[in-house]
Amino acid sequence: MATADTIIKVKDGTLSMTVLGETVEFKVFDALSQPSITLDTCFSIDVVDHEVSSKIVQEKSNDALEAVLTQEEEDLFESEFQEVMAALEVFQPYPPSFRPPLEPLASSSTKLEPSIITPPTLELKPLPNHIKYAYLGANETLPVIIAASLTSHEEDSLIEVLKEHKTALGWTIADIKGISPSMCMH
Template sequence: MPTYAKFLKEILTKKRVVDVVETISLPESCSAIIQNKLPTKLKDPGSFSIPCAIGELVIDKALCDLGASVSVMPFSILQRLNVGELKPTQVSLQLADRSVKLPLGKVEDVPMRIGKFFIPVDFVVLEMEEDPNVPIILGRPFLATAGAIIDVRGGRLSLSVGDEKIEFQLNQIMRCPFHMDDCKIIDILDEIINESMSMHMHSTNDVLEYVLVHDSNECNYTMETQDMLLAMDCEEPLVSVETTKEVSKLELKPLPSTLKYAYLDDASPVIVNAKLNDEELSKLLKVLRKYKKAIGYNIGDLKGISPDFCMHRIVLEEGHKPSIEPQRRLNPNMREV
């Protein structure tokens, strides 16, 4: 038997030919791993919820739970609906934490609208806090009635009633809510504005031209428009409150002959060119009074940049100590200034 190193060297340099071919049998688990036949692990797609409506109440997410033997509704939601009487029941519910709870009763044959379908559902009513995200739970009886088919890998839930079918994509339901009622006031305002402008703008199509030419008192609103405006009440009026600050007297220094003082008001002097005539000076003061907030007479008047728009953050090491370094060198150009 040759030595170990010599034996490997002869095999690598192809001086020795290995004639023995050995077959090794692998178990089924090793064979599946080597051939990459194992399924790819996927993430949790989340719980399946569908949009629905009961009467005038719109629910964006109703949880479809295969682990629930009944459909559950909080008592607070039942009080907002007119779906019949609450019937007594002897059913006791065992929750996920193994606790037992007695319901207040049950309501039967509640018409639930899902897309274009109306499906009757029996709800068990519990005295519990309403979840704002998932207010009701739809159990196995509802899923059986609606012919629900859940594709967990594809994230799809399909309901079939008779020959008709409706399908929900889990990702689309999570991105887009079923019902959006956040812009009702804006919609009303837009409708009122379009109505009013279409009634009065007969001579021109330019909104800016109409506003500049006509007075605001010329517009006669309809009774319907006035009722809609009065219905839009506001809890607190929006009042613009400006804090008044005591302006200290400014010391006026003597100026050269080419400059002079002009006053925006009693305590707001500005320096202007002495060669300006009265008309030019009045026009200049009119512009300065318009943008008076941009002029700062003291440090308190300088507003600076709001932190909402821009904020500089200096990252410091832990345990740092502030220090002031003296200026070592001055630019010659700055020295002249």
């Protein structure tokens, strides 16, 4: 379009386009006031586009199954279509009641105990200055993260409440109620 020069005159209702010295003028008001006799020619590009795309798919594809799945039935040669349809009919879908067999899980010989009974050894990472570790168990076990800005009284009160409800906290997967460790561990 870099070689084209287009002028649109809205008041006059004209559109003029000049390409390589040849000018075409389209009068919008005149075109809209007259019925189109050759309406089918306006849509001929749709037919051409469909035919070109189906031919490209047909020539690109050496696989008859792919051609059947990507084209309409009338676009295929009848013999190829019948051949592929016969091959597809051999493969019946699974019945609705089909379920693949389930394999039983291997029983685990190790019994995982809750962290309250056997506290895990955790690798604690350094924390930012606004938070810190507090411990609910003896010998710095069962760590929780609390705000560093708490007063001594607030910290003691929080630790007391957390100790009362420490069974609700989960340090390992064995601590989470309703989850079987044998189902989650690989």
